[in-house]
Amino acid sequence: MTEQTNEEMLNAMASVQEVKVGDLVQGEVLTIDDNKQAIVGIIGAGVEGVIPLKELSTIAVQNVTDVVNIGDVIDVVVISEIGKDKENGSYLLSKRRVDAKKVWEDIEKAFEAGETIEAPVTDVVKGGLVVDAGVRGFVPASMVDVQFVSDFSEYKGQTLTYKIVEIEPSENRLILSRRAVLEAEKEVAKKEIMEKILAGDVVEGTVARLTNFGAFIDLGGVDGLVHVSEISYSHVVKPEDVLSVGDKVTVKVLSIDPEKERISLSIKETLPGPWDNVESEAAIGTVLEGKVNRLTSFGAFVEILPGVEGLVHISQISHKHIATPHEALEEGQTVTVKVLDVSKENKRIGLSIKALEEKEEEVVVEEETYVMPEESTGFTLGDMVNLETTDED
Known part of the structure; x- marks a missing residue:
């Protein structure tokens, strides 16, 4: 062996990387064993390591080839030493832990930012x-x-x-x-809507929540309230009687309070007015069924069409004399009425119940004069009177 060859060998041996547990090294995928583990040559160390399937990726995979293939050069960390001998060493390696470390670093950066x-x-x-x-x-x-x-x-x-x-x-x-x-997205949307929406606008929304006093409508990032009195021209007792969460509705913006972030809405303002066709639907002489909504000292207000009430004056309730409407009617009662007069401009309708009832005829019982039957005494009534007169004499 020449001096030059010996020197080259010494230099090569000196350049061989020593592998220790915890080291971050590079490895080339040499073989894939039954798609369950990868055999990797640790670059610069002249030894091999094994990457089990579970140590290949931070996500669950079924096959080694889902992550790496032969010839790929990857970063791995040395987990432990297994089966070292004179010729080479064998190490347990992990790509997953290297990837996870990078993921944590990226997540920490996102968190800080x-x-x-x-x-x-x-x-x-x-x-x-x-x-x-x-x-x-x-x-x-x-x-x-x-x-x-x-x-x-x-x-x-x-x-x-x-x-x-x-x-x-x-x-x-x-x-x-x-x-x-x-919540952050909703705040941005709320700000945009509050800046562009105006009183009088007619917009689309979705019923988000129902309460005893009304319905909250999602306008696309901000909720507005439709008070129960603004749901329909008809009398509504509970919002859930006519609305359900998720319903798509058209509403009119009544008012906006930017400071309190409150929007008042109306559904009924987007509907045809109940008095628009009242002269044809409740013409004079028409007989309709209605519900008694209110009783007062002077009469009963009866709803004959959705959102349209007429007054049955106390004098038009019954042919009989009554001191108050409560004597003949109850709130919520269904009655049949006849239209007496209509004023669309003043939104007034006069109704009558008694006009549909027959007036009871007064029966006068004449006094009868009863004549006492004559007894079979042989005397007439005139004779008896004369006898009484004679006796007095």
């Missing part, structure tokens, strides 16, 4: 959603939506956007919130 991340929902558990953000993330049930959700199954498989709430790489802890993203 206040940025959101996207990730698919891989599982639904009792406490919320499990997502794959390159590392395992968790969305608590209270942070899934702005509204209460009872069934999370529909979210499985969906790719959603989240705000990073808490991050701790050393504990593989990543807490995410979708609700925070939705």
